[in-house]
Amino acid sequence: MPKPILEVQELHKHFHTAADQVVKSVDGISLTIQPGETLGLVGESGSGKSTLGKTVVGLLEPTSGKVVFHGQNIATARGSQKRELNRNMQMIFQDPHASLNPRFRVGDIIAEGIDAYRLARGQARRDRVAELLERVGLHPDHAARYPHEFSGGQRQRIGIARALAVKPQFIVADEPISALDVSIQAQIVNLLKDLQQEEGLSYLFIAHDLAMVKHISDRIGVMYLGKMMELADRDSLFMEPLHPYTKALLSAVPASNPSAKRLRERIVLHGDPPSPLSPPVGCPFHARCPAATEICVRYIPEGKEVRPNHWVACHLF
Ligand code: SF4
16 A cells, blocks of 8 residues: 555644633544545534644644654644645635635636745746636636636636645645535536546545535545544445444435435434533443443543444444
């Protein structure tokens, strides 16, 4: 197996509230991403997946733990190494409207990174912007327009072009299709897949449900209250989910064929996830878990590799 492009080791990101309470948004996450691989990350709102994504690309500083990119700890990189890491790790945001400066022309938005890293000037810069617009399915003339002149799907294409402009190796896509119409979502996913093949990109693709990550991910991680509940390759996770939370999420995914529909029984989770301000003792999922027993209320389950490359954090295994 090739060396991972990204290694996340026991990462914690805690926030302190005004009342001096601690919110453990990311609570001991470890994962790896191989070159050219897409790791999908799912979980309900408040599971910590976006905080994890931002900490991985260096937009947030970890409380403890490490993010290692190509063997380099991003926390200790300085000077030109740090610039190179920042260029190589880009982010696509959920809301394409909010993430594009409305006062800038699209060409200048896309060229932000080109200018910051001094990758091209003058005609070469204009040519690169035109090439990027075409790569994401827009027209070179669009460079002269403003973000409000575009639809949501087109704005997300602009966000993707901006991320690609600096030729990154790794992109965190933070809910990149959640704000788009269903009819547009598949187009953006297909665009990201095509770009991955052409550029050899690796992705951490964050979404709030499994249906969204199914078509793009090689492996999928399921987060709950800042912890990784299950991590496996896509087919294992869909065919043989182990964690009760994964099973519940999967039961809400529309089955593609009638026999699967008959086999799949909807598991309705009652209540909301507990507040991250007062997480439960023991397994974080125990209050909603149909399989919870005495031990679940007392002890936090450790992540275990119960099958090759299939990890689960549950006392049942
Ligand atoms: Fe359910 Fe217990 Fe497993 Fe947690 S550890 S998911 S409560 S069975």
